[in-house]
Amino acid sequence: xxxxxxxxxxxxxxxxxxxxxxxxxxxxxxxxxxxxxxxxxxxxxxxxxxxxxxxxxxxxxxxxxxxxxxxxxxxxxxxxxxxxxxxxxxxxxxxxxxxxxxxxxxxxxxxxxxxxxxxxxxxxxxxxxxxxxxxxxxxxxxxxxxxxxxxxxxxxxxxxxxxxxxxxxxxxxxxxxxxxxxxxxxxxxxxxxxxxxxxxxxxxxxxxxxxxxxxxxxxxxxxxxxxxxxxxxxxxxxxxxxxxxxxxxxxxxxxxxxxxxxxxxxxxxxxxxxxxxxxxxxxxxxxxxxxxxxxxxxxxxxxxxxxxxxxxxxxxxxxxxxxxxxxxxxxxxxxxxxxxxxxxxxxxxxxxxxxxxxxxxx
Amino acid sequence: xxxxxxxxxxxxxxxxxxxxxxxxxxxxxxxxxxxxxxxxxxxxxxxxxxxxxxxxxxxxxxxxxxxxxxxxxxxxxxxxxxxxxxxxxxxxxxxxxxxxxxxxxxxxxxxxxxxxxxxxxxxxxxxxxxxxxxxxxxxxxxxxxxxxxxxxxxxxxxxxxxxxxxxxxxxxxxxxxxxxxxxxxxxxxxxxxxxxxxxxxxxxxxxxxxxxxxxxxxxxxxxxxxxxxxxxxxxxxxxxxxxxxxxxxxxxxxxxxxxxxxxxxxxxxxxxxxxxxxxxxxxxxxxxxxxxxxxxxxxxxxxxxxxxxxxxxxxxxxxxxxxxxxxxxxxxxxxxxxxxxxxxxxxxxxxxxxxxxxxxxx
Ligand SMILES: CC(C)[C@H](C(=O)O)[C@@H](O)C(=O)O
Ligand SMILES: CC(C)[C@H](C(=O)O)[C@@H](O)C(=O)O
Numbered sequence: 001x002x003x004x005x006x007x008x009x010x011x012x013x014x015x016x017x018x019x020x021x022x023x024x025x026x027x028x029x030x031x032x033x034x035x036x037x038x039x040x041x042x043x044x045x046x047x048x049x050x051x052x053x054x055x056x057x058x059x060x061x062x063x064x065x066x067x068x069x070x071x072x073x074x075x076x077x078x079x080x081x082x083x084x085x086x087x088x089x090x091x092x093x094x095x096x097x098x099x100x101x102x103x104x105x106x107x108x109x110x111x112x113x114x115x116x117x118x119x120x121x122x123x124x125x126x127x128x129x130x131x132x133x134x135x136x137x138x139x140x141x142x143x144x145x146x147x148x149x150x151x152x153x154x155x156x157x158x159x160x161x162x163x164x165x166x167x168x169x170x171x172x173x174x175x176x177x178x179x180x181x182x183x184x185x186x187x188x189x190x191x192x193x194x195x196x197x198x199x200x201x202x203x204x205x206x207x208x209x210x211x212x213x214x215x216x217x218x219x220x221x222x223x224x225x226x227x228x229x230x231x232x233x234x235x236x237x238x239x240x241x242x243x244x245x246x247x248x249x250x251x252x253x254x255x256x257x258x259x260x261x262x263x264x265x266x267x268x269x270x271x272x273x274x275x276x277x278x279x280x281x282x283x284x285x286x287x288x289x290x291x292x293x294x295x296x297x298x299x300x301x302x303x304x305x306x307x308x309x310x311x312x313x314x315x316x317x318x319x320x321x322x323x324x325x326x327x328x329x330x331x332x333x334x335x336x337x338x339x340x341x342x343x344x345x346x347x348x349x350x351x352x353x354x355x356x357x358x359x360x361x362x
Numbered sequence: 363x364x365x366x367x368x369x370x371x372x373x374x375x376x377x378x379x380x381x382x383x384x385x386x387x388x389x390x391x392x393x394x395x396x397x398x399x400x401x402x403x404x405x406x407x408x409x410x411x412x413x414x415x416x417x418x419x420x421x422x423x424x425x426x427x428x429x430x431x432x433x434x435x436x437x438x439x440x441x442x443x444x445x446x447x448x449x450x451x452x453x454x455x456x457x458x459x460x461x462x463x464x465x466x467x468x469x470x471x472x473x474x475x476x477x478x479x480x481x482x483x484x485x486x487x488x489x490x491x492x493x494x495x496x497x498x499x500x501x502x503x504x505x506x507x508x509x510x511x512x513x514x515x516x517x518x519x520x521x522x523x524x525x526x527x528x529x530x531x532x533x534x535x536x537x538x539x540x541x542x543x544x545x546x547x548x549x550x551x552x553x554x555x556x557x558x559x560x561x562x563x564x565x566x567x568x569x570x571x572x573x574x575x576x577x578x579x580x581x582x583x584x585x586x587x588x589x590x591x592x593x594x595x596x597x598x599x600x601x602x603x604x605x606x607x608x609x610x611x612x613x614x615x616x617x618x619x620x621x622x623x624x625x626x627x628x629x630x631x632x633x634x635x636x637x638x639x640x641x642x643x644x645x646x647x648x649x650x651x652x653x654x655x656x657x658x659x660x661x662x663x664x665x666x667x668x669x670x671x672x673x674x675x676x677x678x679x680x681x682x683x684x685x686x687x688x689x690x691x692x693x694x695x696x697x698x699x700x701x702x703x704x705x706x707x708x709x710x711x712x713x714x715x716x717x718x719x720x721x722x723x724x
Contacts, residue, residue, distance in 0.1 A: 082555040090556070114594045116478040135518070140559040146566075150522035152559040156497070160512035191611070193444040194452070197502040197514040204508075225615035232476045232594055232619045249553070250612060253587035257594045 002035035003312065003321055006066040006277065008088075010044040012286025013296035014072025020298035020355040021070075021305040027359045028327050034320040039066070043088055045076020045286075054087030060095050068312045069279040070305060075286035086138075089281075093131050096276035098269035099162065100169050101129035101248060102307070103283075105235075105255035108264070110337030111344065115232060115258055123259050125238035126177070128170040129248025131269055133162040134198075136245045158198040158244065163205045169272055170242035171214040177240060178217070185239040186210070187220040189227045189247055202244065227251055231258060256283050263344035264336075266303040274315040280308035294350045302358055303332055331361040364397035365674065365683055368428040368639070370450075372406040374648025375658035376434025382660035382717040383432075383667040389721045390689050396671075396682040401428070405450055407438020407648075416449030422457050430674045431641040432667060437648035448500075455493050458638035460631035461524065462531050463491035463610060464669070465645075467597075467617035470626070472699030473706065477594060477620055485621050487600035488539070490532040491610025493631055495524040496560075498607045520560040520606065525567045531634055532604035533576040539602060540579070547601040548572070549582040551589045551609055564606065589613055593620060618645050625706035626698075628665035636677040642670035656712045664720055665694055693723040 007022070009015040022038065029036060048054050063069060069092070074084040092098070107113050107123035115123070139155040170186055178184030188206045192199030203221070210219045222230065224247045230237055231254050243251060256265035265283035272278075282300035290296055309325025312318065335357050342348060349357070369384070371377040384400065391398060410416050425431060431454070436446040454460070469475050469485035477485070501517035532548055540546030550568045554561030565583070572581045584592065586609045592599055593616050605613060618627035627645035634640075644662035652658055671687025674680065697719050704710060711719070 082558060085555045086558075114478055115476055118476075136556060138556075138558070140518075140557075142559050142563060148522055148526075150563055152520045152563040154518040154520075154557050154560045156502075156516040156518065158514045158516075160510055164510075191608070193447045194498060194500075194608075194611075195502075195516050196444060196448075196500070197504050198516045201504060201512055201514040225611050228590065228612055228616040229619040229623070232616070233623060246553070246556075247612075249556075249587050250590055250609075254590040254594065254616070257591040261591070261595060 002037050003068070003316070003318060004066045005036055005038045006041055006063055006069045007038050008041050008043050008069060008071045010072040010074040010286060011046060011076045012073055012288040012291040014044070014074070014286055016292070016294065016351050017282065017296050017298040017301035018070065018072040020351055021302045023355050024302050024328060024331070024358050024362070025305060025324070028324045028362050032320050032324050032327070034324045044074045045079045045084055048084065048087070049076065049078055054084060055091065060092065063092070063096065064276055066277045067316055068277050068308050070308055071279055071281040072301065073282065073284065073286040075288070077288055090136065092279055093269050096271055096279070097132060098271045098276070098278055099130065099132045099165060100270040100272055101131040101252070102268040102270055102311070103127040103129065103252040103255060104266065104307070105252070105259045107259045108333050108336040110340045111260035111264060113258055113260060115235070118235060118258075122236040125235070125241060126173065127241045127243060127248065127252045127255055128166065128173060129243050129252055130162060130166040130245050133157050133159060134245035156195070156198055156246070158201045160201060160205060163202055164209065167205055167209050167242060170240060171210065171217055174217045174240040175214060183218065183239045184216060185218040185220060187222055187238060187241045189222050189224050189241055189243040189251060191224050191247070192221070193223065198244070224251065228254055231255065253283070260344055262300065263297040264299050264303060266300055266307050268304070268307045268311055270311060272315060278311060278315065280304045294352055296351050297344055297347050298351050298354055299332060299335075299344070302328060306332065327362060331358045334361040364399050365430070365678070365680060366428045367398055367400045368403055368425055368431045369400045370403050370405050370431060370433045372434040372436040372648060373408060373438045374435055374650040374653040376406070376436070376648055378654070378656065378713050379644065379658050379660040379663035380432065380434040382713055383664045385717050386664050386690060386693070386720050386724070387667060387686070390686050390724050394682050394686050394689070396686045406436045407441045407446055410446065410449070411438065411440055416446060417453065422454065425454070425458065426638055428639045429678055430639050430670050432670055433641055433643040434663065435644065435646065435648040437650070439650055452498065454641055455631050458633055458641070459494065460633045460638070460640055461492065461494045461527060462632040462634055463493040463614070464630040464632055464673070465489040465491065465614040465617060466628065466669070467614075467621045469621045470695050470698040472702045473622035473626060475620055475622060477597070480597060480620075484598040487597070487603060488535065489603045489605060489610065489614045489617055490528065490535060491614055492524060492528040492606050494607075495519050495521060496607035518557070518560055518608070520563045522563060522567060525564055526571065529567055529571050529604060532602060533572060533579055536579045536602040537576060545580065545601045546578060547580040547582060549584055549600060549603045551584050551586050551603055551605040551613060553586050553609070554583070555585065560606070586613065590616055593617065615645070622706055624662065625659040626661050626665060628662055628669050630666070630669045630673055632673060634677060640670075640673060640677065642666045656714055658713050659706055659709050660713050660716055661694060661697070661706070664690060668694065689724060693720045696723040
């Protein structure tokens with residue numbers, strides 16, 4: 001049974017970094033008898049400019065045949081901001097019900113953090129961001145547009161259903177991490193003192209589910225503003241974080257920044273029930289300024305592929321995939337110290353050289 | 363003509379740090395012939411627990427007789443979170459139309475920042491947060507509460523009126539800063555690629571007003587998630603930031619963290635037109651655990667009083683107030699290097715000793 005991967009390399013540096021990660025996969029798969037197929041799909045800015053369509057409903061439906069989606073980066077200077085984000089990324093998250101956005105915040109040995117006096121022991125947590133509700137539903141409108149009386153609204157939607165499945169995922173993850181030696185603590189990040197309705201729905205569910213089904217997991221609550229302060233002043237206080245969509249967007253990027261930045265930040269958009277494929281992508285953008293120059297650092301993409309393999313292995317019950325995913329992470333971990341003293345976003349090595357370094361470390 | 367100050371010392375360490383700041387004011391006022399009166403008002407947790415009311419409409423109306431409000435901290439362990447925040451802080455912001463939340467992010471020489479390799483030259487900007495709209499309006503509700511079908515909504519309200527007056531304030535501030543040697547750059551922080559309605563109202567106004575009336579000010583736009591990364595990776599790129607209420611709440615606390623933390627973070631809630639009093643408060647909370655022990659660091663409160671005097675001096679056309687405010691800031695600047703190597707939130711000196719250090723530095 002081969003793992004079927006849909007590959008959306010995308011724009012800018014996307015094809016280069018995806019190509020790099022797939023080379024690493026090729027090298028790692030053999031020894032573990034991991035069988036997989038890849039299918040290249042050309043969604044992204046270039047295709048949109050040609051056809052005027054980002055992705056059709058039929059094409060979204062066709063993605064359901066795959067076990068996972070591997071995405072490089074989308075974004076094109078000639079495409080209006082928002083078109084590809086909403087038309088492709090958010091569309092797939094919503095249509096394929098990828099209700100968990102998983103963002104590990106882990107500083108690898110050798111990777112420079114902007115925080116003084118903090119090291120890999122201090123920066124090692126994971127964010128579970130709800131991925132299908134909140135301000136991301138897109139509800140809203142503008143009245144009297146262009147006049148002095150213009151008023152616009154955006155609605156934040158929160159449901160018990162959406163909150164509960166996200167919380168259960170997060171509690172289970174905290175439990176698993178506890179078994180692996182982490183403190184076994186789940187922090188809810190919200191702004192309950194201002195968002196009294198959405199905050200109430202989240203907080204009650206957080207307490208109820210925790211008390212009833214995860215009594216051994218310590219529950220902590222932080223306001224989102226305080227959380228941002230703690231992330232830079234004392235990131236060691238976090239183990240597992242659960243957070244609604246919009247605040248999650250913000251704190252996970254802050255998390256990426258303290259763990260070494262965009263060049264090593266991976267993310268997964270999970271449908272943990274496996275009824276539709278999950279999607280994995282580096283956090284960085286398409287970086288058109290350095291595209292095609294063999295300059296982009298592929299580490300974030302290789303790490304995203306590692307997360308893809310680990311998570312898809314669990315969801316699809318394919319231990320070989322999980323194994324190879326773990327091996328990829330180990331290889332990255334071994335390569336990172338070689339970057340000591342360098343900026344990860346301006347590596348002295350080429351994309352190809354870094355690819356080879358990871359392969360050598362396998 | 364004496365400056366009439368309403369003083370809400372509040373809960374926990376509030377009375378101590380406010381007492382400290384008023385001692386500094388007493389010492390500084392004389393030489394500049396600044397006349398002022400203070401009136402103590404007992405709003406806060408303790409009074410709420412006694413009377414069951416936070417502040418009445420008549421009491422809010424009575425505050426209009428003052429030139430400015432000086433607030434210590436509110437928050438009491440026996441009061442449900444949200445009651446005092448919504449019942450006092452947010453109520454006054456809205457009722458007194460304090461539509462600007464002004465948060466300087468300035469690292470003083472000698473103050474430790476959590477960012478490696480960054481110093482006072484790198485961290486020196488100001489955030490202008492809209493303070494009367496957005497998710498803070500409180501619109502929303504919960505349906506089917508307590509059931510599996512529970513759904514809650516929170517509405518983000520954005521008006522051209524609210525956005526425009528905030529943008530004009532921010533552009534003017536950037537212009538003033540430019541005259542003082544700063545780059546003359548205004549960065550709008552939003553999430554236009556997801557919040558397409560609210561983002562559109564902000565972005566169009568930002569462009570129109572900038573092009574028409576502030577052509578010499580460079581306009582920059584950042585998504586809020588990217589802004590958080592930049593704040594820790596390259597804070598030197600910011601001069602003046604303008605941001606809606608909720609995102610502003612988040613990024614200003616992050617700003618406080620990089621500039622040394624809560625113990626030195628000041629804020630002003632301004633009614634720049636002077637039709638109602640502005641309110642100034644340290645960013646930190648009431649810290650009940652160290653209350654009454656002469657342990658709290660009063661610097662954030664003294665700095666907030668400095669901002670009070672500078673801004674009220676402008677609004678009320680009282681140059682003596684502005685002068686004394688500037689002197690207070692200078693004194694804090696002189697005292698900061700003595701904290702080198704210490705944690706500001708655990709000073710080795712008592713509240714009284716730090717007060718005296720600031721007075722000596724005047
Ligand atoms: C591109 C954008 C729509 C997206 C988001 O806001 O979720 C991105 O910032 C992310 O975090 O994946
Ligand atoms: C106390 C709270 C309501 C308030 C806010 O959210 O605005 C605080 O965080 C602030 O920034 O002044």
